[in-house]
Every structure is written in structure tokens, then in C-alpha cells.
Amino acid sequence: MAMDYYLQWLVTPLTLAKRYPEILLSIPCFLFLHHLNRRRRMPVNWPVLGVLPSVLANYARLLEWSTDVLRLAGRAFVFKGPWASKVDVLLTCDPDDVRYVFTANFANYPKGREFAAIFDVLGDGIFNSDRDSWAFQRKKAHALMAEPKFRAFVAQSTKEKLEKGLIPLLSHLAEGNEVFDLQDVFLRLTFDTTAMFVFGFDPGCLSVDFPTVPFAKAMDDVEEVLFSRHVTPHAWWKLQRRLNVGHYRKMATATKVIDESIAQYIAMRREAKNSSSSSSSSSGGGGQRGYDLLGSYLDSEEEVGREMAHARGHVFERFVRDTALNFMVAGRDTTSSALTWFFWLVAHHPDVERRIVAELTRHAPANHPAQLRKLVYTHAALCESLRLFPPVPFEHKSAAKPDTLPSGVHVHRRQRIMFSLYAMARMEGIWGADCLDFKPERWLAAGGEKIRHVPSYVFLAFNTGPRTCLGKDLAFTQMKAVVAAVIGNFRVEVARGHVARPKLSIILHMKGGLKVSVRKREKL
Numbered sequence: 001m002a003m004d005y006y007l008q009w010l011v012t013p014l015t016l017a018k019r020y021p022e023i024l025l026s027i028p029c030f031l032f033l034h035h036l037n038r039r040r041r042m043p044v045n046w047p048v049l050g051v052l053p054s055v056l057a058n059y060a061r062l063l064e065w066s067t068d069v070l071r072l073a074g075r076a077f078v079f080k081g082p083w084a085s086k087v088d089v090l091l092t093c094d095p096d097d098v099r100y101v102f103t104a105n106f107a108n109y110p111k112g113r114e115f116a117a118i119f120d121v122l123g124d125g126i127f128n129s130d131r132d133s134w135a136f137q138r139k140k141a142h143a144l145m146a147e148p149k150f151r152a153f154v155a156q157s158t159k160e161k162l163e164k165g166l167i168p169l170l171s172h173l174a175e176g177n178e179v180f181d182l183q184d185v186f187l188r189l190t191f192d193t194t195a196m197f198v199f200g201f202d203p204g205c206l207s208v209d210f211p212t213v214p215f216a217k218a219m220d221d222v223e224e225v226l227f228s229r230h231v232t233p234h235a236w237w238k239l240q241r242r243l244n245v246g247h248y249r250k251m252a253t254a255t256k257v258i259d260e261s262i263a264q265y266i267a268m269r270r271e272a273k274n275s276s277s278s279s280s281s282s283s284g285g286g287g288q289r290g291y292d293l294l295g296s297y298l299d300s301e302e303e304v305g306r307e308m309a310h311a312r313g314h315v316f317e318r319f320v321r322d323t324a325l326n327f328m329v330a331g332r333d334t335t336s337s338a339l340t341w342f343f344w345l346v347a348h349h350p351d352v353e354r355r356i357v358a359e360l361t362r363h364a365p366a367n368h369p370a371q372l373r374k375l376v377y378t379h380a381a382l383c384e385s386l387r388l389f390p391p392v393p394f395e396h397k398s399a400a401k402p403d404t405l406p407s408g409v410h411v412h413r414r415q416r417i418m419f420s421l422y423a424m425a426r427m428e429g430i431w432g433a434d435c436l437d438f439k440p441e442r443w444l445a446a447g448g449e450k451i452r453h454v455p456s457y458v459f460l461a462f463n464t465g466p467r468t469c470l471g472k473d474l475a476f477t478q479m480k481a482v483v484a485a486v487i488g489n490f491r492v493e494v495a496r497g498h499v500a501r502p503k504l505s506i507i508l509h510m511k512g513g514l515k516v517s518v519r520k521r522e523k524l
Contacts, residue, residue, distance in 0.1 A: 042072055043079070050080035050087070063393060063502050066091060067423040075427065076407045090417045093424040096406035099457035101397055101417065102465035112398025114416055118229045121222050121255050123318065125326030137323065140304075141470050144296050151474070153291040155369050157196045158478050161189065162367075162485040165206045170490055172208055174518045179495050181513035182343060184210070186336040186482075191216050193478070194331030198324050199265040200272070200292035216332075218257035223333065223505045225251045230394075230418075230506075262321045269294045293327055294320065333507040334391035335475055339482055340514050341389035342382060345438045346487075347494045347516070352381055352440060356487055357521075366484035375480050379451055380443035382479055386461040387431075388438060390421040393508045395460065421460045422508070430458060490518040 043054035058065035069077050075094040081087025092098075101109045110130040122128045126137040144150055166189055173180055188206040191213070195203050205213045225247045240248035273295065297304060297320050304316065346353050356378050360366055363374045399415045411417065428435050431442075445452040456464035462472045469475070486492065495515035503511040 043069060043077075045078070045080040048083045050082050052082050055079075059504075062504060063420075063422050066420060067093075067426050070420060070423045071427065074407075075423075075429075076405070076409050078409070088416065090409060090411060090415060091420055092405070092407060092409070092417065093420045093427060093430075094405075094407045095424070095430060095455070095458045097409075098419055098424075098460060098464065099455075100406050101419075102395075102457065102463070102467065105403065106465055108400050108403060109397040109417070110400060111396065112400075112414065112416075114398055114414070115396050119226060121226070121251065121258070122326055122329070123322030125322035127326050127329070128322075138470065140297070140300075141293075141327075144293060145470050145474065147291070150291045150296075151369075154197055154474055155477065158193055158481050159367055161193050161196075161202075161206070162481060165189065165192070166482070167485055167489055169206065169208055170486065170518050171520065174490060174520050177517060179515055179517050182492070182516045183336065183340040183510050183513040186339045187216065187332065188213075189482070190332045190336040190339075191328075194328055194335075195265075196292065197331060198293045198327050200269055200295055201265060214257045215261035218254035218261070219329070219332070221250055221254040222258070223507055223509075225254075226506045227504050258325060259321065262324050263317070265324070266294065266317060266320060269298060273298055294324060297323065330469075330471065333509075335478060337389070337391035337508050337510075338382070338386055338475075339479060340510050341500075341508070342385040342479075342483070343486070343492055343516075344494065344500050344510070344514055345385050345388070346381065347492055349438055352438070353487065355440075356381060356483070360484055360488050364488070366488065367481065369477055372477055372480045372484065375484070376444070376449060376451060377440060378480055378483055379476060381440040382476065382483070383443045383451070383454075383459070384438055384440045387425045387459060389502075389508055390425070390461045391508050392461075392506070393420065393422040393502075394506075395419040395421065395463065419460065422502075424458070424460065487521075489521055489523075491521050493517050493519070 043051045045051055046053065054065075055062070070091065070093050076090065076092040076097065079087075079089045079091055081089070111128060112130075116128045119128055124133060126134060126141065129137060166185070169185065185206070188210070191205045192202050195201060195205075203213055203215065205211065205216055228247055240246040244252065301316060304319065346356070359375055359377045363371050366372055366375060395418070397417045397419070399411045399413060399417065402410070402412050404410050424430060426435055434442075441448075443452055443454070444450070456462065456468065462469040462475075493516060495517065498515045500514070501511040503509040
């Protein structure tokens, strides 16, 4: 009986092979390609499935895996999605491609409709918009950020938030010798400061009792969903939207909270504007009315109405909503991400910390923009941290017309192109054999008293070309102020056993946060 069973087991596949010889041939071919692929570590664009099997297999370490692929492929690789999914993406980290797309042939590479569809929660804000709408919004934002009174308001608001919010909170945690999430602290800090710059009010997210702020929580949820859209076929998440299930339900709930929160701030700001003719009076957390972004837009509502077609009434409110949310994302998430990775790196490089402390000692008290500009080594350390862990690890473009990139890759019309900033930092051909090392010295010019110029198409943390970040100088000033306040008053120690991993999000947050404890430092 047993012999009959085994004979049947052997005969069945032999019979199958005789009838369908292509199956017999395909199995060893598949096994050979799979073995070859594993040895080369290169993904295979399979028929029908594309690179989906490789993406799923490496999803937990997507940034590292895609970096390995680009290193093996010569800095550019086309990831094909499943058949009919429209998810074919060219991924590149070639600086020549960056310079060409972002500057030399800028007009042919708008954000595109696909980007706007993925980031629909941002509406028609500056991140999503192209051409005339983008140009108008950039002009308005540039005028505001160049205004001396606005810059003074930002500097004073940041100084007060650090002295009355961050330092007392860290002192309280130091006294209790508590282990806490420094990333959460920075998210709360930058949420409050950005809300003050954008709305003119302090929401009080940074507090000893760590309150839950629905607006901030909703922004976190939105970012997680947006990342999943990058690696999910459009048809799938659009089906979720139609059925109101899965990630779309999470997105819909978060968007509602964001809309209600911003509407409340707009109403409060209108009321404050109408109740006082003095634009220099205090507001909320010590802000000066009229020098925040929302106040600026409300003061120029007629101009916005002329520039933006039919931007009146509720439509104007929507325009302000989109603008405010875009700036909240830009100010809150990118800065908190940059600070989190910076303090993690410094905690593991005591020699860098000693040099920062020495610099702070020479220029104490470093709490004013003029003094902060003297912190050259601190600036270099921040640049190096941003190089290794860029807050926005990918940039997106779409080709309006067919083209060929300097790397030799042909792009078709509406081709999605993603630029990996994370991978660019890890290419020896770009940054040298020590590219994986945290070396602030690489940013110092001869003599160490000035920052060495690095082309923005190589160091893309603040974008490059016409879309270069308008808030770059303000961001560095704020980050250096935080570094001076924290390192000047405390020793930050990473909790034993803590493992730092990137979180899968559109912003390079640290998965699980940054667990630390702080001890008070002797006054500098």
C-alpha cells in the first residue's frame, strides 16, 4: 500500500511534465534567476508582478534596501509595479540627474498630477502646486520671511518657548531621572513654535503633562498613510477611498480633525484681528499679531482674491487652510526629525559633543540670532546630520514630456521620478569612502571658521533650484537655538539597548522614538 502511494507520487509529476513540458523548463529557470537575484541583491521586474515581491520582502528596511539597489545599479533603477497598476517609478540618487531635473530643465518636471493625488490632503498648497499658483504662493511666503519684523517675531517666540517651555520640562525630567522620548518632546516643541509662526497662537502641546493634541496626532496619522500610498498601487488605495475602509478611513478621520482645527484657528485669528487694530499686541503664547503667516494672508485677502481665481468666502478659507497646513508640515515635522537624529548622533560621538560645548562656552549666551550665527561647528554638525538623515528622504517629480536624464535613463511622459536623498548620502562616489561616518569636519572650510560650500544638488536637504526651501536660514537658526538650549544645560544620554531605526513615513522620524535621559550640566 505504501509502495503504491510513493509510485503514485512519482508518476504524477512525471505525467504532468510530459503533458506540460513548459512547466518542467520554467521551474529550474525560476530557481536559477531567484538564486542569481539573491546573490546580486538586485530586484527582478517580474512579468505581471513587477518588483512587488521584492518590495514586500524588504518593506521593513525599505530605505536601506533601495540604497543597496541604487549602489549596485549605478545610482538609477526603474521599479516596475504590477501590471496595469501605473506604479512604474524611476528611482535615482545621481547628482547630475538632480541638477538637470530641479534646475536646468525645471519647466519639464512639475510635481505633477500623480503627486497631487497622493498628497491630496495638502490641497492646493505650495508643496502640491505648480506654475502660477506655486509662483504666487512662493512670492507671498518669501515676502513674509524677508520681513524683519517677522524674523524678529520668530526669534523672540523661539527664545521664549525654549526658556519657558523646553528647559523647564527637561529640568523636571532630569530631577526625576526619567527615561523619556526626546523625539516626542521635539515634535511638541516644533508643533507649538510652528503654530505660533503660522497662526499666531500657542496650542500648548509642549507641557509637563504631555497633553494629547488632536491636531498633532492627526498629522502623524496622515504621514503614515501618505507613505503607504507610495508603495501601493493607485487602484488599491483609491478602492479603499471608495469603500471608506483601511488606510483611507484613517486618512478621512485625520483630515477632518485637521480641517476643524485649522478652521478654529482661522476664526480665532479673524476675531483677534477684528477686536484690535494694534498688530503688535500679544496673542496666545506671546506672539505679535500681524507678523504670523495667517495674519499676513488675512491682511491681504483682496490681493489673494485677485491672484487666485474666485478666492473669496469659503474658497479663500480653503486656500488659507491649504497654505497653513503646508507650512505646519514644513516647520513641525522636518525640524523635529532633524533634531532627533542630530541628538542621537551626538550622543554616540562624545568628541563632537565636546567641541559643541566648547563653542557654546566661547559664545555664551547663544540665545540671539547674532550669537547663533557664530556657532560654525554646530552648524557643520547639523549639516552632517541632515546629510545622513534628511527629514524628507525622497523628492518627487513627474516628466511633462519625454526626456533623457544625464545618467542615460530615458523617461516617458508623466514618468514618476523619485530622488533618494537617503541613498545619495551613502554613495562613496559622491561623499567619499567615509560617507557612512558622522564627520562634521567635512563641512568646514580651511581654518575651520567658515562652512564649506557644497552644491545644493549634492546636499538636497533643503531642495535645490527654484523650489529651494525659503525657510532654510530660519530653520538653521531655530535648530541651533535648540541645540544651544539643550546641550548648554543638559547631558543627553541614550537609553541602554535603544535601537534607532527609520520609521516608514514621508518624514524620516525615528521608529519608536528616541529614548533618553538627561542630566543637568554645569553652567557654561
